Amino acid sequence: MSTAYCFCSLLPSTSISAQANRRLPRQHELLIRRTKPLSSTRLGVVKELIEAETPEKREITTNGVALERREVEGLVDSRKVEGGASKEKKQKRKKVEETTGEDRFKLQNGREVLVEKAYLVGVECKRNDEDIFDMEDSLKELAQLADTAGLTVVGSTYQKLATPNPRTYIGSGKVAEIKSAIHAFDVETVIFDDELSPGQLRNLEKAFGGDVRVCDRTALILDIFNQRAATHEAALQVSLAQMEYQLPRLTRMWTHLERQAGGQVKGMGEKQIEVDKRILRTRISALKKELESVRQHRKLYRNRRHSVPMPVVSLVGYTNAGKSTLLNRLTGAGVLAENKLFATLDPTTRRVQMKNGNEFLLTDTVGFIQKLPTMLVAAFRATLEEIEESSLIVHLVDISHPLAQQQIEAVEEVLDELEVESIPKLIVWNKIDKAEDPLQLRKEAEAKGIVCISAITGEGLDQFCNAIQDKLKNSLVPIEAIVPYDQGELLNSIHQIGMVERTEYSENGTFVKAHVPLRLARLLAPLRQQVVAIA
Numbered sequence: 244m245s246t247a248y249c250f251c252s253l254l255p256s257t258s259i260s261a262q263a264n265r266r267l268p269r270q271h272e273l274l275i276r277r278t279k280p281l282s283s284t285r286l287g288v289v290k291e292l293i294e295a296e297t298p299e300k301r302e303i304t305t306n307g308v309a310l311e312r313r314e315v316e317g318l319v320d321s322r323k324v325e326g327g328a329s330k331e332k333k334q335k336r337k338k339v340e341e342t343t344g345e346d347r348f349k350l351q352n353g354r355e356v357l358v359e360k361a362y363l364v365g366v367e368c369k370r371n372d373e374d375i376f377d378m379e380d381s382l383k384e385l386a387q388l389a390d391t392a393g394l395t396v397v398g399s400t401y402q403k404l405a406t407p408n409p410r411t412y413i414g415s416g417k418v419a420e421i422k423s424a425i426h427a428f429d430v431e432t433v434i435f436d437d438e439l440s441p442g443q444l445r446n447l448e449k450a451f452g453g454d455v456r457v458c459d460r461t462a463l464i465l466d467i468f469n470q471r472a473a474t475h476e477a478a479l480q481v482s483l484a485q486m487e488y489q490l491p492r493l494t495r496m497w498t499h500l501e502r503q504a505g506g507q508v509k510g511m512g513e514k515q516i517e518v519d520k521r522i523l524r525t526r527i528s529a530l531k532k533e534l535e536s537v538r539q540h541r542k543l544y545r546n547r548r549h550s551v552p553m554p555v556v557s558l559v560g561y562t563n564a565g566k567s568t569l570l571n572r573l574t575g576a577g578v579l580a581e582n583k584l585f586a587t588l589d590p591t592t593r594r595v596q597m598k599n600g601n602e603f604l605l606t607d608t609v610g611f612i613q614k615l616p617t618m619l620v621a622a623f624r625a626t627l628e629e630i631e632e633s634s635l636i637v638h639l640v641d642i643s644h645p646l647a648q649q650q651i652e653a654v655e656e657v658l659d660e661l662e663v664e665s666i667p668k669l670i671v672w673n674k675i676d677k678a679e680d681p682l683q684l685r686k687e688a689e690a691k692g693i694v695c696i697s698a699i700t701g702e703g704l705d706q707f708c709n710a711i712q713d714k715l716k717n718s719l720v721p722i723e724a725i726v727p728y729d730q731g732e733l734l735n736s737i738h739q740i741g742m743v744e745r746t747e748y749s750e751n752g753t754f755v756k757a758h759v760p761l762r763l764a765r766l767l768a769p770l771r772q773q774v775v776a777i778a
């Protein structure tokens with residue numbers, strides 16, 4: 244991984260990459276991050292970035308509800324500062340809570356932090372039969388995401404619509420209903436289960452009175468990723484995804500300047516958007532370059548790892564399925580595993596030794612979720628390459644989950660996007676210890692060639708290893724070849740995705756006896772004169 248931060252000097256010291264670079268103990272770092280729930284939806288990154296590039300000090304909140312602190316000559320003399328207002332509000336709220344006995348302040352990292360109250364909104368569109376989850380289940384998952392982000396969910400609602408309202412996504416009656424709920428529960432954040440357009444976000448914030456933040460599922464997931472990014476690479480990936488999410492949402496953010504100036508500087512807001520967009524675009528391309536260098540470094544590392552003759556098995560699955568727990572159980576890796584969504588962002592690879600002495604490398608990867616924001620898949624491409632280059636994919640399923648079937652489908656959808664159809668797959672049902680009727684489940688699994696395990700109790704792990712061994716062997720074809728010394732890459736690939744039985748150095752190259760996937764055996768075809776036999 245590259246340690247050169249080409250853009251670091253441009254960002255204030257509180258930037259994500261700088262935070263990640265400080266290498267704080269993980270728990271400590273998480274605490275600091277949690278003191279800012281929904282930081283990404285506050286355009287935190289964008290704010291820092293634009294402030295760093297422009298001389299004026301501005302304060303930006305979400306979706307055009309922007310107030311500024313700077314002294315704009317001739318435009319504004321004194322302006323209500325949002326920070327000050329929220330301080331007053333906080334004090335008032337604290338008073339109320341003292342009298343009502345409701346404790347909404349939590350001590351985090353030595354600081355009192357207000358736990359934000361969130362209200363959830365879902366829409367079921369008749370024309371959208373692509374949705375795997377039904378509305379209520381999807382809302383339940385959104386509540387879990389909000390909890391992971393450190394918010395307190397105080398209520399939720401949903402609406403069935405033929406098509407979403409282009410202005411406000413939901414109908415006007417629903418807007419009014421939510422507005423009353425906001426007052427009744429003292430809601431600070433309204434979260435929509437689907438991605439909203441920049442215009443819809445702005446209109447909804449206005450409709451709710453301007454004092455409440457509106458965000459969508461994508462922003463919430465981005466925020467969780469932001470809170471959890473513990474390594475430089477993860478921080479870069481999250482920053483990129485955040486900026487790509489925010490770019491179209493900068494639209495008309497500055498129109499308040501035009502209004503406040505009484506029309507004298509007409510077009511100023513538009514100009515500012517262009518400047519801000521240009522800054523963002525420049526930063527996005529710098530981030531992409533930085534990620535590319537990280538990717539190259541990862542590839543080097545992977546090649547070095549693959550010089551060890553062992554096949555790589557990737558663990559994939561829905562978030563919270565138990566992937567990290569399984570890796571820890573098999574290898575003692577010590578990866579963070581907890582009952583929260585997206586505990587893992589970075590892949591970890593460890594060697595697994597089976598009872599018969601055979602070994603394979605097992606990689607734990609970032610979990611999937613339904614409606615996974617595409618910019619996240621794109622940003623995490625480098626990480627997901629681990630999956631694309633493995634010999635076998637183990638799809639781990641939390642079979643005790645009531646929505647196990649829907650989760651399986653959601654994972655399959657993401658796998659489709661990754662183009663890994665040629666890689667053999669093993670489906671494993673985890674958390675069998677929690678199943679109501681484990682016997683029945685086992686029967687069902689056996690009939691489908693599925694392995695049942697409990698990563699917690701260790702039950703079924705021998706069968707799991709045997710199934711991996713069989714799958715790896717079955718999916719490979721035996722080869723014997725002499726690979727010329729100038730084709731080290733090819734030899735690496737054989738080691739990487741095949742099972743090498745013997746290597747010997749000869750005059751013309753390395754003699755290798757191995758089992759490799761068919762696609763690699765085909766690749767070896769042009770070398771037929773060196774290949775002794777391809778079965």
Ligand SMILES: Nc1nc2c(ncn2[C@@H]2O[C@H](COP(=O)(O)OP(=O)(O)OP(=O)(O)O)[C@@H](O)[C@H]2O)c(=O)[nH]1
Pocket residue numbers: 560561562563564565566567568569579580581582583584585586587588608609610611673674675676677696697698699700
């Ligand atoms: N009862 C039971 N709980 C399990 C089992 N495996 C994992 N868990 C629990 O499930 C929760 C999630 O486990 P993780 O290993 O963090 O799940 P993950 O798939 O790595 O999740 P992400 O990193 O978020 O994608 C933790 O609370 C584990 O203790 C199991 O076999 N049985």
Ligand SMILES: [Mg+2]
Pocket residue numbers: 566567568579580586587607
């Ligand atoms: Mg994990």
